[in-house]
Amino acid sequence: MFRGGIEPLTHVLPNGLTLLLEADPVAQTVAAGYFVNTGARDELPQEMGASHFLEHLMFKGSERLSASVLNERLDDLGGQSNAFTGEEATVYHAACLPEQTGELLDTLTELMRPALRESDLEAERGVILEEIAMYADQPGIRVIDELRADYWGAHPLGHLILGTTQTVGDLSREALTHNHRARYGASRVTLALTGAFGPEAVLEWATANLADWPAADAPGVEPPPIPAFPARVRVVPDPELSRVQVALAAPGLPVTHPLREAAGVLADLIGGENGALYWALLDTGLADSADLAHLEYRDAGSFEGGFSCDPARAQAVLDIFRAVLRDADALITEPAVRRAARKLAVSTLLRAETPQGRLFALGMEYLATGRAETTPQLVDHYAKVSTGAVREVLRLCPLDRWTGVALGPLTELE
Amino acid sequence: MHALPQAPPASELWTLSGGLRLAFERRAGPGFAFDLRLPVGSAHDPVGQEGSSGVLEEWLFKGVAGRDARALQDAFDDLGVRRGGGVGPEATRMGVSGLRDDLGASLTLVADVLLRPDLPEAELPVLTDLARQDLDGLQDSPPDLLALEARRVTFPRPADSPLAGFAHPPSGTLKGLEGLTADTLRAHLDAYGQAGAVLGLVADLEQEAALSLVSDALAGLRPGRQPQATADFQAGRRVHVTDADAEQTHLSLTAPGIAPGDSRWLAWQVALTALSGGSASRLFHAVREERGLAYAVSASPVLLGGQGFLTAYAGSTPARAPETLEVMLAELARLPQGLSADEFRRARSGLRASVVFSAESMRARAGALTRDVAVFGQVRPLAELRASLDALTLESVNSFLAAYDPVSEITIVTLGPENV
Numbered sequence: 001m002f003r004g005g006i007e008p009l010t011h012v013l014p015n016g017l018t019l020l021l022e023a024d025p026v027a028q029t030v031a032a033g034y035f036v037n038t039g040a041r042d043e044l045p046q047e048m049g050a051s052h053f054l055e056h057l058m059f060k061g062s063e064r065l066s067a068s069v070l071n072e073r074l075d076d077l078g079g080q081s082n083a084f085t086g087e088e089a090t091v092y093h094a095a096c097l098p099e100q101t102g103e104l105l106d107t108l109t110e111l112m113r114p115a116l117r118e119s120d121l122e123a124e125r126g127v128i129l130e131e132i133a134m135y136a137d138q139p140g141i142r143v144i145d146e147l148r149a150d151y152w153g154a155h156p157l158g159h160l161i162l163g164t165t166q167t168v169g170d171l172s173r174e175a176l177t178h179n180h181r182a183r184y185g186a187s188r189v190t191l192a193l194t195g196a197f198g199p200e201a202v203l204e205w206a207t208a209n210l211a212d213w214p215a216a217d218a219p220g221v222e223p224p225p226i227p228a229f230p231a232r233v234r235v236v237p238d239p240e241l242s243r244v245q246v247a248l249a250a251p252g253l254p255v256t257h258p259l260r261e262a263a264g265v266l267a268d269l270i271g272g273e274n275g276a277l278y279w280a281l282l283d284t285g286l287a288d289s290a291d292l293a294h295l296e297y298r299d300a301g302s303f304e305g306g307f308s309c310d311p312a313r314a315q316a317v318l319d320i321f322r323a324v325l326r327d328a329d330a331l332i333t334e335p336a337v338r339r340a341a342r343k344l345a346v347s348t349l350l351r352a353e354t355p356q357g358r359l360f361a362l363g364m365e366y367l368a369t370g371r372a373e374t375t376p377q378l379v380d381h382y383a384k385v386s387t388g389a390v391r392e393v394l395r396l397c398p399l400d401r402w403t404g405v406a407l408g409p410l411t412e413l414e
Numbered sequence: 415m416h417a418l419p420q421a422p423p424a425s426e427l428w429t430l431s432g433g434l435r436l437a438f439e440r441r442a443g444p445g446f447a448f449d450l451r452l453p454v455g456s457a458h459d460p461v462g463q464e465g466s467s468g469v470l471e472e473w474l475f476k477g478v479a480g481r482d483a484r485a486l487q488d489a490f491d492d493l494g495v496r497r498g499g500g501v502g503p504e505a506t507r508m509g510v511s512g513l514r515d516d517l518g519a520s521l522t523l524v525a526d527v528l529l530r531p532d533l534p535e536a537e538l539p540v541l542t543d544l545a546r547q548d549l550d551g552l553q554d555s556p557p558d559l560l561a562l563e564a565r566r567v568t569f570p571r572p573a574d575s576p577l578a579g580f581a582h583p584p585s586g587t588l589k590g591l592e593g594l595t596a597d598t599l600r601a602h603l604d605a606y607g608q609a610g611a612v613l614g615l616v617a618d619l620e621q622e623a624a625l626s627l628v629s630d631a632l633a634g635l636r637p638g639r640q641p642q643a644t645a646d647f648q649a650g651r652r653v654h655v656t657d658a659d660a661e662q663t664h665l666s667l668t669a670p671g672i673a674p675g676d677s678r679w680l681a682w683q684v685a686l687t688a689l690s691g692g693s694a695s696r697l698f699h700a701v702r703e704e705r706g707l708a709y710a711v712s713a714s715p716v717l718l719g720g721q722g723f724l725t726a727y728a729g730s731t732p733a734r735a736p737e738t739l740e741v742m743l744a745e746l747a748r749l750p751q752g753l754s755a756d757e758f759r760r761a762r763s764g765l766r767a768s769v770v771f772s773a774e775s776m777r778a779r780a781g782a783l784t785r786d787v788a789v790f791g792q793v794r795p796l797a798e799l800r801a802s803l804d805a806l807t808l809e810s811v812n813s814f815l816a817a818y819d820p821v822s823e824i825t826i827v828t829l830g831p832e833n834v
Contacts, residue, residue, distance in 0.1 A: 079691055130731060137556045243551055284540065342494040343495075350775075353776065
C-alpha cells in the first residue's frame, strides 16, 4: 500500500491510443478505465447532453453483444463498473479480482464499441429524461446549473451535462453516431490500469486488440474560454421552496497552472470544513451550509461556492459571505497554510490506497495535464505549498467580484 | 475454496474491563483508520425530546478540555486526518483516518470529545436552530421527505415506548427540539459509554501496541447504556403524500427480511443481489433497461431493532410512476419462484468480490470490523465468509425463496403530484 513510487508506464499505440499502467503486485484487485478526452464542452448548443447520452448508450451493447449480455458480463466481474461524464472527460471504469483481468479488459473494451442501435435509443432517452427530472427536484443542483450558465455565458463550459428535456428529446441516432465518431477516436482515448496485473501481458493484449481502434481528428486548439462573468446576483424566484440557495463564481486557475495546488489551499482556508466561511456562517447558525471550492479545467478555472439559509437571512448571509472573501488575505498565515496543505496531502495519499482510488487520480491527471505522476509526487505538490504561493493566487484571482444566482422564496438580493 | 492472493490478515477482538470491544486488524502501510460506534442514535431520543442525539453530537464538538471549538478543529487538522461518522437511527459513529504516527493523538482527541466536552450552554440555541433549518431543508427535497414519511408510516413508535423510535430524522422534530435543554442533553450523554460500544481499528502495529493505545485513550469512558428501540413494522399499509410541485413521483416499498443472526441471512443477501446488485439485476433490468421508466431504482437490506427489512426505491415522472410501481411489485412477487442458475452464479460471485473490495481500504475495513462486531457479535474472517458463500447452492437459495414472499406484507408509501 502506498508503494506507488514507481513511474507509471506510458505507452502510445501507433493509432494514438495511450496506455497508462501502474502495477502494484501487492494489491488485492485490479482497476481499469477508459478515459476519453471529451465531454460537454465539445457539444453544439442544440446537441447539449450528447456526451452524457452517449455514455448511457455505451452500456446498450456492441455489434457482437446485446445489452443484456454486456450487463451480465459486467456483473460477472463483481459489479464494480460505472461511468461518468464531465465537461472535459468521459470515463468508463471497472474493477475485479486479479484472476479476471482478461475478462475485465475484454468486456470494458467491448463496451467501448457501441452498436448505437435505434431500438435502444428510446428506452434510454426515457431514463435520461427521468434523470433530468430527478435533479430538477434538487434545489442545490438547480442553482449550480443556473450559475454556470450565467458565469460562462455562451461558452460551452456553461452547458448542462445532462442537456435539457428539449435537447435530449431531439437528439437523433445520426447526431449521436456523428458525435461518437468525431470524439472517440484513438488519440482521445487513454486506457489506464492500476493494481495487481502484469504490464507486459497488458501491453501484449493491447497491441493485439486495440490496434484497430479508429483514429479521428485530435481536438482542435481553441483559445481559452473567456467567462461572461456578469458582476451581479440574479434571483430565480421559487415560492414553493422553504430555503434559499445561493451560488457564486469568480475566476480561478487552469489545471496546468503551477499554482493550482495553492489555489486548492486558498479555497480550503476560505470554504473548507474548517474554513472562514464555516466559522462565520455555520458556527453562528446563520446558514446551514457554506463552502467554496476551486474548479479546474484544461485552460480555465473558477472558484465556486455558496450557501443555503432561511429566506429572511439571505441578504445578511450574502453580505458576510462577501466580507469573508474580501478579507481573505488575512487568512493566509503560516500555521493555517501548513495545516490546510497537510490535510490535502494526507487525503491525496489515502485516496491512492486502493487501485480504484488510484485509477481516478492517475487517469484524470493524465487527461488534464498530460503528466503521469506518482502518488508521492502528487502528495509533494501539496506538501510544498507556501504562504507566498497562496498570496500569489489571491493576487491573480482577487475574489472581489462575483457572479451569483439565488434560488428560493425571494424576489431580490443585492 | 479459492485461495486469496495472500494469507488473510488475522483480526483480534478484545473486551476492555469497562465493556468497550476493540476489533483490530494489522495491515501494512503508513496509514491507520478507526471507527468508533456508540449504540445510541436518534431512535433512542426520549419521547418529546426528538433531536437529542443529533444536537448532542454537534454540541460535543463545541469545545473540549481547554480547547474551544475552533482549536479542537485545528488540532484534528494539524494531524491532517480525515474525520467521518455522524448520527444514525441506532448509533453515533466517530471515524478517523490518517497517518499511523498520528493514531494515538487522534484517539486522544476523540476521547476528549466524549469524556471532557465543555458543552457551552450559549451554543445550544444555535445548534437547535441549525437542526430546525435542516428540517426545513427536508421540505425542499422530495426523496428525503418520502424517506421520512415512509419511516413514519412503516415504523411508528410503540405506544408504551419511552424512546422516540424510528419515525423522525436525527435532526428531530420541531416540537422535540423545543423540549431540549442543557440538562436533558447532559442526561442523554450518560448513555454514551462503553456498554455496547465497538471500536474497529486497522493499522500496522503490534497487537499489544494497538490495545494499549486504545486502552490509554478510552478505558476511562463512562459505563454508558445500550438502549433498545423496537422496530414495530406495519404490514400492508398504503399511503400517498401529495407534493404538487415534485417533478417526479417517489416510491418507497418496505417488506420483512431476514435478521443478521438467522441461518437464512446469506441466502437472503444472494437474493437481494440478484434483485438489485448490478446492471443485470432484476429491478435494474426490468425498470430501467427494458422499459426506461426510471433513472434511480434499487432495493437494499435495512437493519432496524435487530430485524432485517427489504426496502426498495424508485423515482419516475408522474405519468410513468404507476407502471414503475407495477413492475417493481411484479419483480418482488416472482422471488418465490427462485433464481436461475446464471443469476445465482452472478450474485454469488458479486458478493465474493465485494468481500475483497470492502476490505481493501483501511477506512472501509475499520468500518466493516465495527459493523461485524455490532451486528454479528464477532469479526467474520474474510476467508470464512468466502467459504460460506461457496457453500451456498442454488437449491438452498431457492428453497429459502420458495417461502419468502415479501409482497404479501409489503407497505407502500408514495410522494408526488398524484396518487399512484
